Amino acid sequence: MKKVTEKILLHDPLSLMANKASIQARKAAEHQELVLIEIWFDKHYYNRYQHGDESGKRNGIDPDLVKEIIIQSISWLISCSGRYKFFRFLNADKENDPYHRIVLQKNTKEGLLNIVTEFHWITLRRYEVTVKTAMVTVGSPKKLSILG
Numbered sequence: 006m007k008k009v010t011e012k013i014l015l016h017d018p019l020s021l022m023a024n025k026a027s028i029q030a031r032k033a034a035e036h037q038e039l040v041l042i043e044i045w046f047d048k049h050y051y052n053r054y055q056h057g058d059e060s061g062k063r064n065g066i067d068p069d070l071v072k073e074i075i076i077q078s079i080s081w082l083i084s085c086s087g088r089y090k091f092f093r094f095l096n097a098d099k100e101n102d103p104y105h106r107i108v109l110q111k112n113t114k115e116g117l118l119n120i121v122t123e124f125h126w127i128t129l130r131r132y133e134v135t136v137k138t139a140m141v142t143v144g145s146p147k148k149l150s151i152l153g
Contacts, residue, residue, distance in 0.1 A: 018031075018032070019031065038130070039130065040130045040131065040132060041130060041131045041132070042079060042131075042132045042133075042134060043127075043131070043132070043133045043134070044072055044075055044076075044134050044136070045133055045134065045135040045136070046068065046071075046135070046136045047135055047136060047137045047138070049137060049138050050066075050136045050137060050138050050139060053066065053138055053139065053140070054066050054067075054068065054139075063139070063140055063141065064115055064141065065113055065114075065115035065116065065118055065141035066118065066120075066139040066140065066141065070113070070118070071118075071120055071136055071139055074109055074111050074118070074120060075109065075120070075122065075134055075136070078109050079134075082094050082107065082124070093105055094107045094124050095124050095125070095126055095132070096123060096124060096125045096126065097125075097126045098125065098126070104123055105123070105124075106121055106122065106123050106137065107121075107122050107123075107124065108120065108121055108122075109122060113141065115141045115143075116141040116142055116143040117141065117142050117143075118139065118140075118141050119139060119140055119141070119142060120136060120139045121136070121137040121138045121139065122134050122135065122136055122137065123135050123137060
């Protein structure tokens with residue numbers, strides 16, 4: 006009986022319960038915001054992917070994999086920018102404001118994939134991320150974490 010009562014109370018739209026800001030609050034509504042995030046590839050990235058550089062062709066930087074990693078990272082980047090005051094990844098194109106670049110990393114079978122990106126605010130619900138370059142490194146990766 007106790008479990009049934011607890012379930013009913015949890016789903017009662019008129020009940021007061023604790024949330025992050027109050028010990029007694031009632032949920033009034035939910036809203037999901039939709040945004041458009043465009044993924045762009047810089048010419049430098051395409052040259053490295055298609056032709057390589059002085060070290061040869063860069064394996065492991067396939068555009069489909071890079072897009073997948075960016076899409077997987079967006080929620081984490083937004084979450085971290087809200088939780089850590091010192092973390093900023095979004096460029097607003099303000100005068101005298103240096104561009105922030107983020108290196109997204111993922112371990113792959115070829116090694117550690119490093120993707121250098123810039124995220125830019127375009128309009129209220131539209132953002133761009135540009136892949137500047139990417140490369141796979143082999144060996145012990147340097148820890149590039151905002152979490153320490």
